Amino acid sequence: MTIQTTLGSTPLNRRNFLVGTAAATGGFSLAFSFPYAPAMAAEVQEINAWVVIKPDDTVVIRIARSEMGQGTLTGLAQMVVEELECDWKKVTTEYPTPGENVKRGRVWKNFSTGGSRGIRESNQYVREGGAAARLMLVAAAAAEWNVPVAECTAANSVVTHSSGKTLTYGHLASAAAKLEPPKEIPLKDPKDWKLIGKPIHRLDTMDKLTGKQMYGIDVKLPGMLTATVKACPVNGGKLKSFDAAKVEKMPGVKKVVSIDGNAVVVVADTYWNARTALAALPIEWDVGKSGSVQQSDVTAMLKDGLGATEAYIGNKVGDAAGAIAGAAKKVEATYAYPWQNHAPMEPLNAAALYTPDKLEVWCGTQNGEAALAAAAEAAELPVAKCDVYKMMLGGGFGRRGRADYVRQAVLVAKQMPGVPIKLIWSREEDMQHGSYHPTTMCKLTGGLDKDGNLVGLHMRISGQSILASLAPQSLQNGMDPATFQGMLPSGPEGTYSYNVPNLLIDHAMRNPHLTAGFWRGVNLNQNTVYMESFMDELAEAAGKDPLEFRMKLMKPKNAAALKAACDRAGYGKPLPEGHFHGIAQVMGFGSYVAGVAEVSVSKDGVLKIHKITAATDPGYAVNPWLIERQVAGSFVYGLSAALYGEITVKDGVVEQTNFDSYNVMRMDEMPEVDTVVAASGGFWGGVGEPTIAVAAASVLNGIYKATGKRVRELPLMNNELKKGA
Amino acid sequence: MPVLNINGQSVDAKADPRTPLLWVLRDTLGMTGTKYGCGIAQCGACTVHIDGVPTRSCQVPLNSVGGRKITTIEGIADGDKLNKIQQAWLELDVPQCGYCQSGMIMAATALLAAKPNPTDADIDAAMTNICRCGTYKQIREAIHAAAKA
Ligand code: FES
Ligand code: FES
Numbered sequence: 001m002t003i004q005t006t007l008g009s010t011p012l013n014r015r016n017f018l019v020g021t022a023a024a025t026g027g028f029s030l031a032f033s034f035p036y037a038p039a040m041a042a043e044v045q046e047i048n049a050w051v052v053i054k055p056d057d058t059v060v061i062r063i064a065r066s067e068m069g070q071g072t073l074t075g076l077a078q079m080v081v082e083e084l085e086c087d088w089k090k091v092t093t094e095y096p097t098p099g100e101n102v103k104r105g106r107v108w109k110n111f112s113t114g115g116s117r118g119i120r121e122s123n124q125y126v127r128e129g130g131a132a133a134r135l136m137l138v139a140a141a142a143a144e145w146n147v148p149v150a151e152c153t154a155a156n157s158v159v160t161h162s163s164g165k166t167l168t169y170g171h172l173a174s175a176a177a178k179l180e181p182p183k184e185i186p187l188k189d190p191k192d193w194k195l196i197g198k199p200i201h202r203l204d205t206m207d208k209l210t211g212k213q214m215y216g217i218d219v220k221l222p223g224m225l226t227a228t229v230k231a232c233p234v235n236g237g238k239l240k241s242f243d244a245a246k247v248e249k250m251p252g253v254k255k256v257v258s259i260d261g262n263a264v265v266v267v268a269d270t271y272w273n274a275r276t277a278l279a280a281l282p283i284e285w286d287v288g289k290s291g292s293v294q295q296s297d298v299t300a301m302l303k304d305g306l307g308a309t310e311a312y313i314g315n316k317v318g319d320a321a322g323a324i325a326g327a328a329k330k331v332e333a334t335y336a337y338p339w340q341n342h343a344p345m346e347p348l349n350a351a352a353l354y355t356p357d358k359l360e361v362w363c364g365t366q367n368g369e370a371a372l373a374a375a376a377e378a379a380e381l382p383v384a385k386c387d388v389y390k391m392m393l394g395g396g397f398g399r400r401g402r403a404d405y406v407r408q409a410v411l412v413a414k415q416m417p418g419v420p421i422k423l424i425w426s427r428e429e430d431m432q433h434g435s436y437h438p439t440t441m442c443k444l445t446g447g448l449d450k451d452g453n454l455v456g457l458h459m460r461i462s463g464q465s466i467l468a469s470l471a472p473q474s475l476q477n478g479m480d481p482a483t484f485q486g487m488l489p490s491g492p493e494g495t496y497s498y499n500v501p502n503l504l505i506d507h508a509m510r511n512p513h514l515t516a517g518f519w520r521g522v523n524l525n526q527n528t529v530y531m532e533s534f535m536d537e538l539a540e541a542a543g544k545d546p547l548e549f550r551m552k553l554m555k556p557k558n559a560a561a562l563k564a565a566c567d568r569a570g571y572g573k574p575l576p577e578g579h580f581h582g583i584a585q586v587m588g589f590g591s592y593v594a595g596v597a598e599v600s601v602s603k604d605g606v607l608k609i610h611k612i613t614a615a616t617d618p619g620y621a622v623n624p625w626l627i628e629r630q631v632a633g634s635f636v637y638g639l640s641a642a643l644y645g646e647i648t649v650k651d652g653v654v655e656q657t658n659f660d661s662y663n664v665m666r667m668d669e670m671p672e673v674d675t676v677v678a679a680s681g682g683f684w685g686g687v688g689e690p691t692i693a694v695a696a697a698s699v700l701n702g703i704y705k706a707t708g709k710r711v712r713e714l715p716l717m718n719n720e721l722k723k724g725a
Numbered sequence: 726m727p728v729l730n731i732n733g734q735s736v737d738a739k740a741d742p743r744t745p746l747l748w749v750l751r752d753t754l755g756m757t758g759t760k761y762g763c764g765i766a767q768c769g770a771c772t773v774h775i776d777g778v779p780t781r782s783c784q785v786p787l788n789s790v791g792g793r794k795i796t797t798i799e800g801i802a803d804g805d806k807l808n809k810i811q812q813a814w815l816e817l818d819v820p821q822c823g824y825c826q827s828g829m830i831m832a833a834t835a836l837l838a839a840k841p842n843p844t845d846a847d848i849d850a851a852m853t854n855i856c857r858c859g860t861y862k863q864i865r866e867a868i869h870a871a872a873k874a
Contacts, residue, residue, distance in 0.1 A: 205818050209807065209820070210811070272740075392823070629821065666854075
């Protein structure tokens with residue numbers, strides 16, 4: 001591993017790297033590993049779509065999903081290598097391009113990286129890819145030796161005959177590549193796994209320590225110009241006019257263009273010059289009807305839905321209204337959850353090179369195929385003439401699943417054919433033009449019998465639908481099933497955790513003008529806050545401990561996860577003076593998760609989150625080392641939102657502009673995190689997202705125990721926790 | 726044209742004197758290891774050392790750094806040998822997306838130079854950079870590990 005320290009050669013090498021790789025491999029891939037020898041394409045042997053083996057025994061595993069920090073690159077490679085039986089030390093990875101996927105009949109299937117689906121959705125076919133390649137390597141060895149296949153075994157990149165003679169994968173690759181792929185591809189019994197389930201190191205750490213890792217924002221192409229954008233401050237508004245002459249003579253400025261009738265872009269030699277000119281550019285907007293929307297209007301809209309007679313039904317058992325009406329005790333509470341921004345650390349960006357005959361795009365994206373489709377549409381070129389080279393993402397969290405920034409880059413590049421354009425959003429643009437975590441309110445009503453048993457429960461969600469914002473064609477007769485995440489009676493994503501004899505969970509859709517999007521954890525976040533806060537409220541009304549109250553209602557695997565977290569945290573045992581435990585659990589993204597938060601609140605109302613103990617049951621745990629990091633990391637994201645995350649509007653414009661007005665958690669607020677990976681086997685659940693949902697919910701329940709104050713509106717910073725206040 | 730001293734080399738930097746050092750590094754000199762995250766001194770992704778002091782380069786105009794010793798993420802290893810912080814980062818797999826990590830490593834390297842055995846409170850005070858992936862737990866562990874190494 002060489003580390004480049006000489007300053008002068010850095011830009012040149014990178015330029016060569018980018019241009020060279022794309023050209024020499026027919027635009028096939030941009031690898032993570034750097035530098036990446038372009039000549040490699042001629043020597044490699046592709047055994048099948050997933051596995052390439054070079055003569056020196058190096059194995060390249062193709063990964064269709066995008067790495068954005070979650071570790072999918074390592075996890076998916078583990079799955080392939082488990083069956084391939086190659087030496088893990090010789091493994092590297094690369095991305096096939098979305099264009100190549102189209103050309104080869106979607107041989108790599110889905111590129112979409114979201115919903116914690118990487119492993120749970122593709123585990124079967126990537127393992128088959130590895131197994132098929134191994135069978136072909138073994139067959140090639142048997143053929144070379146002229147012995148029966150049954151006398152050969154494969155391990156550690158070597159095929160061994162029963163006589164003791166051996167051949168390496170590197171030697172066999174070229175013959176194996178010529179064989180027919182096997183029809184039957186048996187997979188290992190989970191008990192025989194050697195790599196799946198092991199806490200092994202990531203494959204992509206080194207370059208992130210030396211500044212060498214290339215992200216989209218670092219792309220450099222010969223003759224490239226840098227652009228930056230300002231869209232109408234009010235979502236849905238239009239561009240009226242701008243006075244390009246005022247900035248055209250400023251340093252470095254090359255062009256000022258409008259795109260989509262709603263945004264202005266300055267193209268310059270450097271980002272700083274583009275940004276400086278954009279700030280000086282006189283622009284007039286037609287803000288449209290949303291220009292008068294205030295935050296109070298949004299609140300009123302959501303409140304209206306709480307009592308509306310019409311609502312989509314997500315889950316219904318028995319007669320909730322009747323049971324509640326006849327109950328000995330009725331409990332009711334209303335909660336609210338704000339818009340939140342993703343704010344991935346790397347601001348959005350994409351580079352595009354357009355000619356009337358070809359379009360190439362370099363960007364970090366959570367969905368290469370969607371980026372390709374958006375790019376082709378913007379370029380008005382057939383998909384076959386376009387391709388997208390995926391770069392490492394400086395965070396995604398759902399934001400980079402939407403291709404708005406890719407479209408913008410292409411629209412600019414189209415106005416400057418032959419010139420590579422890198423479009424970079426400012427952080428301010430990112431804050432004000434997000435695909436925000438949807439805002440909702442929720443009213444929960446429960447009925448208890450005289451013994452404190454829950455006999456009826458109604459959960460009314462009011463507010464924004466993500467599908468209505470991003471994919472209205474996917475609504476089901478107007479309903480957005482994703483709104484009910486974690487609350488549905490069945491489905492692969494998860495089932496509602498509790499057995500309630502009379503239950504109604506419904507949604508009155510109310511869509512304010514900001515765009516909603518998938519935000520790490522998605523609707524599980526607010527639904528868990530609502531349901532788990534209310535479970536504690538019900539338990540108190542029933543005079544029971546929150547754990548005991550839940551256990552009576554819970555389905556077995558949910559109960560097991562909650563018990564695992566409570567046992568590890570010592571729930572019910574004495575805590576340090578002034579410390580309290582709050583609990584929460586849910587099922588989402590195919591996994592069972594639970595958390596126990598240990599919190600204290602000082603006399604002055606200062607909250608300290610000391611520790612969160614989390615349990616997750618994803619069925620099979622592919623890499624516990626990375627799962628622990630996902631859980632702890634997701635808590636930072638979730639707690640940042642719970643403590644500070646709030647996007648508000650004034651005159652239709654988002655009021656937050658940067659991390660000074662949209663605060664996030666820093667190191668000093670980070671609680672201790674203890675993760676129990678309680679994998680029970682037999683299914684594949686996600687790990688990047690589900691556990692995030694229990695962070696806020698368990699903390700809120702802990703705060704109530706510490707203060708007697710029930711926080712029902714997030715973020716926490718708007719609540720006074722001081723006793724007596 | 727200002728002459729800068731970066732990672733022990735003299736470099737000409739042709740840019741408007743008011744340009745922030747961050748963009749001089751990235752766009753003028755092609756040194757993209759130093760990252761843009763906010764541009765307003767909030768996130769620390771752009772942290773470099775100026776005369777050994779960790780500094781948010783998005784707030785430092787080019788005309789203020791002539792003749793001062795600038796060190797970036799590209800210059801903190803000793804040739805192929807990672808520094809103690811980088812090594813601990815590697816062993817604990819600290820980075821997730823990695824985008825904040827140049828700044829984190831620069832801040833942590835400066836912390837360790839000033840306080841070879843930092844307490845948790847020292848770490849809290851020195852490490853105020855933002856990580857959206859949430860690697861704070863591993864960063865704390867890695868700083869302690871590097872201090873012991
Ligand atoms: S970019 Fe300089 S502190 Fe964020
Ligand atoms: S590792 Fe992604 S922002 Fe820190």
